[in-house]
């Protein structure tokens with residue numbers, strides 16, 4: 001059984017990973033800047049500390065075989081003011097660079113480091129059907145630059161003997177948190193609709209497949225460098241809305257012009273009006289078996305307890 005250390009482990013993805021690995025019998029240590037809400041995670045294994053600042057927690061991290069770094073200021077919760085954009089970038093780059101420095105300069109038990117990144121790496125487009133795979137270059141724009149700096153901060157060339165994987169995570173679909181509850185709310189109230197032309201791509205993944213794919217990477221020595229964490233069948237925003245409406249037995253009647261979304265959300269609106277089509281080539285090549293490869297299967301599972 002492995003000792004696993006997770007920064008940002010109190011978040012949506014970290015909690016799912018912790019639950020999965022603890023159930024398998026692994027020991028999971030979680031770093032948090034604050035005391036998480038009661039009942040969200042068991043106290044056991046929780047360490048207090050800031051992932052951007054040196055602290056005693058780095059001693060524990062060095063004693064683990066597996067490190068997963070997920071810490072980062074939310075890109076969704078607040079408006080993208082210049083200060084907030086810097087916070088989004090800095091929280092990821094600084095916390096990642098600190099782990100890289102520690103592992104490069106001090107001996108450790110660490111065998112594999114899964115460092116989060118995002119599919120924003122490839123750029124964000126209004127309508128572009130190009131299929132992006134791991135070998136493709138970074139795109140342009142704020143999110144692409146953040147992802148590029150974030151990945152560069154892992155400095156794998158300094159970490160001999162440690163397998164470093166940059167997990168380029170797509171839009172994670174979870175029953176109660178993140179993207180899905182937000183987009184399904186208007187549909188439930190018969191106010192669902194498509195934003196813009198609907199040709200922007202949504203490269204999604206079911207949270208269960210994300211967790212299984214992280215575990216697959218942990219165990220598979222053939223995987224290193226960037227790995228796309230997305231389902232094999234991305235959809236357009238239009239396709240997503242149609243599938244969601246059908247699943248919820250609601251109409252998809254409206255069309256929201258992008259300028260309206262921008263008026264409400266500001267620059268952050270690009271999260272809704274733009275997207276990217278990403279294919280999980282490395283997962284395919286290594287034989288990973290997706291439990292939810294298509295959106296209808298994923299939504300049928302995630303919305304299964306919904307009332308009509």
Ligand SMILES: NC(=O)c1ccc[n+]([C@@H]2O[C@H](COP(=O)([O-])OP(=O)(O)OC[C@H]3O[C@@H](n4cnc5c(N)ncnc54)[C@H](OP(=O)(O)O)[C@@H]3O)[C@@H](O)[C@H]2O)c1
Pocket residue numbers: 007008009010011012013014031032033034036051052070071072073074087091095116117118119169170171172173178179
């Ligand atoms: N969810 C998605 O669809 C998705 C898609 C692509 C990429 N990702 C990336 O995957 C990672 C995990 O995603 P998630 O959805 O689990 O995120 P999340 O729920 O927002 O959790 C992120 C964690 O990072 C820590 N954090 C927040 N602000 C921070 C700051 N300013 N400095 C240092 N730590 C901070 C928090 O832990 P404490 O408050 O306990 O310290 C928080 O629990 C993120 O980096 C995210 O960008 C997620």
